[in-house]
Each structure stands twice: as structure tokens, then as C-alpha cells.
Amino acid sequence: MHMHPNVIYKKETPILLMKSRVGKFKGKSMSAILFIEQMLNGLQFGVMLFLMAAGLTLVFGVMGLINLAHGSLYMIGAFAAAAVAAATNSFLFALAASLAVAAIAGVLIEATIIRRLYKRDHLDQVLATFALILIFSEGTRWIFGSFPLFLDRPDYLAGTVALPFGIEYSLYRLTLIGVGLAIAVGLYLVIMKTRIGIRIRAGENDREMIGALGVDISMLYTLVFALGAALAGLAGALIGAIQSVQVGMGEPVLILAFVVIVIGGIGSIKGALIGAILVGLTDTLGRFLLPQFFSLFLENSTATSVGASLASMSIYILMAAVLLIRPKGLFGGA
Amino acid sequence: MKLKHILMAACAAMISTSVQAEDLKVGMITTLSGGGAGLGIDVRDGFMLAIEQSGRNDIEVVIEDDQRKPDVAVQLADKMIQSEKVDVLTGIIWSNLAMAVVPAAVAQDKFYLSPNAGPSPLAGKACHKNYFNVAWQNDNLHEAAGAHANAAGHKKSFILAPNYPAGKDALTGFKRFYSGDLAGEVYTKLGQTDYASEIAQIRASGADSVFFFLPGGMGISFLKQFADSGVDVPVVGPAFSFDQGILQAVGEAALGVKNTSQWSKDIDNPTNAAFVESFKAKYGRLPSLYASQGFDTAKLLISAMDKAKVTDQDAFRAALKEADFASTRGDFSFGSNHHPIQDIYVREVIKEGDVYTNRIVSVGLENHADAYASQCNL
Known part of the structure; x- marks a missing residue:
């Protein structure tokens, strides 16, 4: 990117010409376009969270397992993508690698470690999968070193596109929204319309019964775990292209993904999607609106600081509010 | 049989270390694991x-990993x-971590030489005769960024930093020198x-420039996303988002960006040239x-050891204060509060080969x- 000194961003439409003294929240100055752009940002954040949350909620719903190492699978996907992109220069190969490597890692840990945890209580699961986080983090550092890796969006997805109403939006982010929603639809169809989906749903309802009906339950568990891992790995690669591919990148996303599945109702794919979009919108709009709200009656530095602090709490407040009204989450079973 | 050999070797090793008495022992507590490990490894x-x-063989260095956790750092100290x-x-x-460890350590008559952190209390009211900062006070690079924004003719900067003490210091430091208007201020x-x-x-604010302090991975993310946003205004930041370790991860998105640093690999003096060359030869990467x-920091310590014994605290402290060493930065001296007085440069990100x-x-x-x-009474 070339930085030309003194070239100011050319405003496309008069509505962007908000005469704002440091973002004063003055009715008129609140540009509708800025607001819509922020909604898109929230949606994009939400659908990427969904990719993480879907696997987490399936694994918890079907196997009753709390998997803290889900964030490590996200990291593994991003590192695999960065390594393959560096070697082949192809973003599509990189995405394929993220899916494959994360799925394989998922199968490996399921078969060697996770499988032993299904019958143990949640505390044992938390302990063991926390240990997995440490092993994966230091293992990744051992292979790739301590410095962040380079992964970029492909050139054909660079730059911005003009949307209706004069909105200019990043093409890559728009693609992320499309990919995320497509995967959500695909996942819904698989779970509702296919044989394997029927088994997964049956597994959520009554594990012992489907075993008794002759379904190879351990095979089913491995498959579900691999599916969740692959989705997390894909999310890591897609997000890694516009963020930093580094050790420990999965843990902050993991926390958000847990918030999402608690809001959506544990085990529900639909809940994960709605919860993810709610969390994405709340976080993005909170970060944008709260500081402006406080600047109505506080000095500017203080307002931005108080607003930012409150914004970082907003999703947890949302979670508390949802749990107050629906203790099992929005789409949690009875 | 094997065991006997090992025991004998161990005994021999113990004898040799006790004969060759160590004159000075350094405890290095730094971050060697987790997300911030690149910085600790470089230091x-x-x-x-x-x-x-x-x-020299009269310096022993004990190195421990603080995992970027204050409680771990305190235990290690x-x-x-x-x-x-x-x-x-x-x-x-x-x-x-420095605020959790340093005040207690210097109060127990240990010397502390800071190779990176420079929180404002330790430069002001809580300064201590045994505390020396060899890097910078936290505000310094941001102040230089403010001065650069004026020199570059920026009149309407949008500024952002994380919502934590060093982030607030950053924006305060920038504003201390920047004389234009603010298009926005975001934590x-x-x-x-x-x-x-x-x-x-930033896009909606009509800013003519952006100042940001987002160290480590936060800066990588910001720069990549900013480059892709179509907002075409100059960006200024402190070197923390443009150090050698992370530039490769940002790639093209960082090209041309101005950043402020007290050090750069092209500072023209023999010490620096030799440092860059030997660092590259030994570790196979460019230094940050x-x-x-x-x-x-090590050169300062060695210069003091040439002049005084560490057991004679007053003499050793005076020797440290002189800063009589060839710095990679060229001219280097300590102010009254044992913090550096030095030039701060504006650098530009370029591509050399790959x-x-x-x-x-x-x-x-x-x-x-x-x-x-x-504010410091030394």
C-alpha cells in the first residue's frame, strides 16, 4: 500500500462529510452509512465466530465434552494455511490445508486423548484439554518459531467494493460473510437432511440408545470431532489472512465462542448461528456507539476510555441478560 | 558403570565451577513463551x-521465563x-511486570537494568538509585511520533491505542508534542x-493521518486491515509495531509507513555495524x-564491571551512571532519573531484497x- 502524505481520503458522498468534533454524537452527525458499515462489520465478525462455535457446540452437545483445545485447532488451521501459502502461493490450497490439517489433528487427539475423557467429569476434561492447549502452543512454537507468520488475502480479493447507498466495503470481508453463511446453510442441511445428521441428532438425545441400535458410536464421535476441528481450522485460516498468525491466537476466540454457545443454547447449531451474530453485532456496535454516547456528557478522553471499558463488557452483559430470561440459552433444549 | 561416569563428570563440573568463582551474577527474567515471546527472545x-x-568468564547469567505473568515474575525475582x-x-x-518486580528488587539492594519497559512512575516519583533504564521511558517514542506529525504537516490526526496504562501513556505522549487537531481518539x-x-x-472522521500504538499482533492485524480498507492517509506509529520480528508478518501493508525508534539497523557507527553483522551471523536473523x-544493557553492565566491583554498591552505581560504553545508538547518556537521553529517529518501512x-x-x-x-528526587 502506498501512503501519499497529505492525500486525504476522498469522500464519495456528502453524507460522509460528518462535521464531527471528535465523534460527537449529535443526531445528524451519526452517519447512516457508517452505521450500516458497522452492522456489516458486526455480521462478518459474527459469522466467523459461528465457524468456531459450531464445532464447540456440536462436540459439547453430542459427546458432552468441554474442549478447551478448540482454540488450538483454530491456530493449527492458520499456521497450516500460512505454511502452505508460503510454499505454493495459492490461497485456495492454503484453505484446503487448513481444513485437512485441523481435521487430522482433531482425529489424532480424539483417538488418543479425548476419547478417554467422555466418561470423566467436566473438571477432568477441562484439565486435560487445557494441557492440550499448552502442548499445541509450545509445539507450534517449536516448529515455526516465536515470531508471527505471514498470511495474506489473495490479490483477487483485495480492495473494496461499492455497495448500494455509496457504501464502500472490503471485498475480503464481504467474502467472509458469504462463505460463513454458506457454511451455516450447508451445516444445517447436513444435520437436518442426511443420515449422518440424523445420527448426530440422535447422539445428542440419547447416546446409549443409538449405540444399542447398532450405530458405531465411536466412529460417529470421531467424525463429529473432526468436523468441528476442520471448521475451526478454516476459521483460523480465513481470519489469519487479515489478522496475525501467531501462537496463542486461538484462546481469545475460544472465550468468545463459549459465550456464543451459552447464549445460543448448548448443542444447537441454529443457536450458535444466532448467538454468534448477536455477539458480533453487540461487540462491534458497542465499541462504536458507547464511547460516542459517553462523550455526550463526559470530557472526551474520559468518555472514550469509559466507553471502551464498558464496550469490552457488553457481550458478557448480553450473556447475563439472555441467561436471566432463558437459563438454557436461546435455543437450548428443555 | 555408566552411572559412575556421570557422577564423576558431575563432581568434576562442580569442582570447576567452585574453583572459578563467579564475580557477578545476573538474573534475567523475561518472556520466552506465549504470544509475546519474540520480544524476550530478542532481548x-x-x-x-x-x-x-x-x-569475560566472571559473569554468570540465570535466565527464567516469566510467561508474561506478573505473579510468575514476582516469584522468579x-x-x-x-x-x-x-x-x-x-x-x-x-x-x-516491571511495576510488580522492580520496586521490591531495588529495595533489597539489587541493581535493576531495564532492557525494555519504562513505566512513568519509575521515571518520576518512584525512581530509585539502583534502577537504570537502558531502553526508553514509555512515552518517548510516542512523543517523537507527535513531533513527526507536526513536521509532516498533519493537521487532523486520528489516534488509537489499547485501553491499558501503556496505551494511555502512548496517547498522552503523542498529544504532548502534537499541535494539530484530533479527528478522533479511540481506545x-x-x-x-x-x-x-x-x-x-477513521474513514468517516475525515482524518488526514493516523497515529496508532498497537504492539505485537494487534499492530499486524491493524496494518493489514487498514491497508485493505481503501483509506489512503499516512500512518505513524512507534517502532513496536514495526520491529524486525513482526514486519515480515505484516508484509506489503507496512511499506512506506513512518515509525519512531531510538534504534535502527542503519544508525551509522562502528558498534552498530558490528552488532548487526554479528547478531545476524550468530542467530541467522536481523536484530530488532x-x-x-x-x-x-549487557554492554552497560560490562562497562561498570570494568570500573568497580558490584559489592561496592556506591562505586558500581557511579560507574553505571557514567554510561561509559559504546552504544549501538551512538550517543547515549543517563539523565538525573537514570533514564536515557538520546536521539529518537523517524524510520520508514522498506523492502531490501525479500x-x-x-x-x-x-x-x-x-x-x-x-x-x-x-518529579524524581535523585
């Missing part, structure tokens, strides 16, 4: 390179002071990785500013001292 490697080049009996502590990267979440919301605000800080790196374009602030020295 450690720079430090050990200088020790090795000095050829206790262990190093009480059981390892170190004379000098160093290595801490993060200001919150982001610490550790935030998505900046779509902030970039949309953190590596230069680690290197200078490697992204920096070159100096101007001097941002000359012989710059920090704003807190007057």
Missing part, C-alpha cells in the same frame, strides 16, 4: 551476544534474590484483533530494537529526555 539473544563478545543470590536483575519486557480492547469498526470511524536494547526492514529518514527528537525527570 535475551542481544544480551548474551554482548556477554559472549566480551570474552524472589527466587533469584533469595536462593540464587544474584547481584543484578534485568530482562523484563512489560510495564505491568481499543487490549488484545483486540479486529479493527473494522475503528477503521470505519529489542535485541539492540538487550545488547546495550526482507522488510526500516531505514532512517530523519531525526524526530534530538537529545530527548523524558517528561518525568523533574
Whole structure:
């Protein structure tokens, strides 16, 4: 990117010409376009969270397992993508690698470690999968070193596109929204319309019964775990292209993904999607609106600081509010 | 039989260490694991390179990983002071860890040489005769960025930093020197990785430039997303988002960006040229500013050892204060509060062959001292 000194961003439409003294929240100055752009940002954040949350909620719903190492699978996907992109220069190969490597890692840990945890209580699961986080983090550092890796969006997805109403939006982010929603639809169809989906749903309802009906339950568990891992790995690669591919990148996303599945109702794919979009919108709009709200009656530095602090709490407040009204989450079973 | 050999070797090793009495013991507490490990590794490697080049065998360095956790750092410091009996502590990267360790360590008559963190209390009211900062006071690079924004003719800057003490220091430091208007002032979440919301605000604010302090991975994310947003205004930041370790991860998105640093690999003096060359030869990568800080910290320590014994605290302290060593930065001296007085440069990100790196374009602030020295009673 070339930085030309003194070239100011050319405003496309008069509505962007908000005469704002440091973002004063003055009715008129609140540009509708800025607001819509922020909604898109929230949606994009939400659908990427969904990719993480879907696997987490399936694994918890079907196997009753709390998997803290889900964030490590996200990291593994991003590192695999960065390594393959560096070697082949192809973003599509990189995405394929993220899916494959994360799925394989998922199968490996399921078969060697996770499988032993299904019958143990949640505390044992938390302990063991926390240990997995440490092993994966230091293992990744051992292979790739301590410095962040380079992964970029492909050139054909660079730059911005003009949307209706004069909105200019990043093409890559728009693609992320499309990919995320497509995967959500695909996942819904698989779970509702296919044989394997029927088994997964049956597994959520009554594990012992489907075993008794002759379904190879351990095979089913491995498959579900691999599916969740692959989705997390894909999310890591897609997000890694516009963020930093580094050790420990999965843990902050993991926390958000847990918030999402608690809001959506544990085990529900639909809940994960709605919860993810709610969390994405709340976080993005909170970060944008709260500081402006406080600047109505506080000095500017203080307002931005108080607003930012409150914004970082907003999703947890949302979670508390949802749990107050629906203790099992929005789409949690009875 | 094998066991016997091992035992004999161990005994021999113990005898040789006890015969060759160590004169000075350094405890290095730094971040070697987790997300911030790159910084600690650079400081450690720079430090050990200088020790090795000095050829001295009267310095013993004990290195421990603080995992970027204040409680771990405090435990390590206790262990190093009480059981390892170190004379000098160093290595801490993060200001919150420094605030947890340094005041207690210097109160127990240990020397502390800071290779990175420079929180404002330790430069002002809580300064201490045994505390020396070899890097910078936290505000310094941001102040130079403010001065550069004026020089570059920026009149309407949008400024952002994470919502934590060093982030607030950053914006305060920038504003202390910047004389234009602000298009916006935003605090982001610490550790935030998505900046779509902030970039949309920058776009809408009509800013003519952006100043940001987002160290480590946060800066990588911001720069990549900003470059892709179509907002075409100049960006200024401190070197923390443009150091050698992370530039390769940002790639093209960083090209041309101006950043401020007290060190650059093209500072023209023999010490620096030799440092860059030997660091590259030994570790197979280019040094960062953190590596230069680690290197200078060890050089300072060695210069003091040439003049005084660490057991004679007053003489050793006076020797440290003289800063009589060849710094990679060229001219280097301590102010009254034991913080550096030094030039801060404006650098530009360039590409040399396949490697992204920096070159100096101007001097941002000359012989710059920090704003807190007057509050320190030394």
C-alpha cells in the first residue's frame, strides 16, 4: 500500500462529510452509512465466530465434552494455511490445508486423548484439554518459531467494493460473510437432511440408545470431532489472512465462542448461528456507539476510555441478560 | 558403570565451577513463551551476544521465563534474590511486570537494568538509585511520533491505542508534542484483533493521518486491515509495531509507513555495524530494537564491571551512571532519573531484497529526555 502524505481520503458522498468534533454524537452527525458499515462489520465478525462455535457446540452437545483445545485447532488451521501459502502461493490450497490439517489433528487427539475423557467429569476434561492447549502452543512454537507468520488475502480479493447507498466495503470481508453463511446453510442441511445428521441428532438425545441400535458410536464421535476441528481450522485460516498468525491466537476466540454457545443454547447449531451474530453485532456496535454516547456528557478522553471499558463488557452483559430470561440459552433444549 | 561416569563428570563440573568463582551474577527474567515471546527472545539473544563478545568468564547469567505473568515474575525475582543470590536483575519486557518486580528488587539492594519497559512512575516519583533504564521511558517514542506529525504537516490526526496504562501513556505522549487537531481518539480492547469498526470511524472522521500504538499482533492485524480498507492517509506509529520480528508478518501493508525508534539497523557507527553483522551471523536473523536494547544493557553492565566491583554498591552505581560504553545508538547518556537521553529517529518501512526492514529518514527528537525527570528526587 502506498501512503501519499497529505492525500486525504476522498469522500464519495456528502453524507460522509460528518462535521464531527471528535465523534460527537449529535443526531445528524451519526452517519447512516457508517452505521450500516458497522452492522456489516458486526455480521462478518459474527459469522466467523459461528465457524468456531459450531464445532464447540456440536462436540459439547453430542459427546458432552468441554474442549478447551478448540482454540488450538483454530491456530493449527492458520499456521497450516500460512505454511502452505508460503510454499505454493495459492490461497485456495492454503484453505484446503487448513481444513485437512485441523481435521487430522482433531482425529489424532480424539483417538488418543479425548476419547478417554467422555466418561470423566467436566473438571477432568477441562484439565486435560487445557494441557492440550499448552502442548499445541509450545509445539507450534517449536516448529515455526516465536515470531508471527505471514498470511495474506489473495490479490483477487483485495480492495473494496461499492455497495448500494455509496457504501464502500472490503471485498475480503464481504467474502467472509458469504462463505460463513454458506457454511451455516450447508451445516444445517447436513444435520437436518442426511443420515449422518440424523445420527448426530440422535447422539445428542440419547447416546446409549443409538449405540444399542447398532450405530458405531465411536466412529460417529470421531467424525463429529473432526468436523468441528476442520471448521475451526478454516476459521483460523480465513481470519489469519487479515489478522496475525501467531501462537496463542486461538484462546481469545475460544472465550468468545463459549459465550456464543451459552447464549445460543448448548448443542444447537441454529443457536450458535444466532448467538454468534448477536455477539458480533453487540461487540462491534458497542465499541462504536458507547464511547460516542459517553462523550455526550463526559470530557472526551474520559468518555472514550469509559466507553471502551464498558464496550469490552457488553457481550458478557448480553450473556447475563439472555441467561436471566432463558437459563438454557436461546435455543437450548428443555 | 555408566552411572559412575556421570557422577564423576558431575563432581568434576562442580569442582570447576567452585574453583572459578563467579564475580557477578545476573538474573534475567523475561518472556520466552506465549504470544509475546519474540520480544524476550530478542532481548535475551542481544544480551548474551554482548556477554559472549566480551570474552569475560566472571559473569554468570540465570535466565527464567516469566510467561508474561506478573505473579510468575514476582516469584522468579524472589527466587533469584533469595536462593540464587544474584547481584543484578534485568530482562523484563512489560510495564505491568516491571511495576510488580522492580520496586521490591531495588529495595533489597539489587541493581535493576531495564532492557525494555519504562513505566512513568519509575521515571518520576518512584525512581530509585539502583534502577537504570537502558531502553526508553514509555512515552518517548510516542512523543517523537507527535513531533513527526507536526513536521509532516498533519493537521487532523486520528489516534488509537489499547485501553491499558501503556496505551494511555502512548496517547498522552503523542498529544504532548502534537499541535494539530484530533479527528478522533479511540481506545481499543487490549488484545483486540479486529479493527473494522475503528477503521470505519477513521474513514468517516475525515482524518488526514493516523497515529496508532498497537504492539505485537494487534499492530499486524491493524496494518493489514487498514491497508485493505481503501483509506489512503499516512500512518505513524512507534517502532513496536514495526520491529524486525513482526514486519515480515505484516508484509506489503507496512511499506512506506513512518515509525519512531531510538534504534535502527542503519544508525551509522562502528558498534552498530558490528552488532548487526554479528547478531545476524550468530542467530541467522536481523536484530530488532529489542535485541539492540538487550545488547546495550549487557554492554552497560560490562562497562561498570570494568570500573568497580558490584559489592561496592556506591562505586558500581557511579560507574553505571557514567554510561561509559559504546552504544549501538551512538550517543547515549543517563539523565538525573537514570533514564536515557538520546536521539529518537523517524524510520520508514522498506523492502531490501525479500526482507522488510526500516531505514532512517530523519531525526524526530534530538537529545530527548523524558517528561518525568523533574518529579524524581535523585
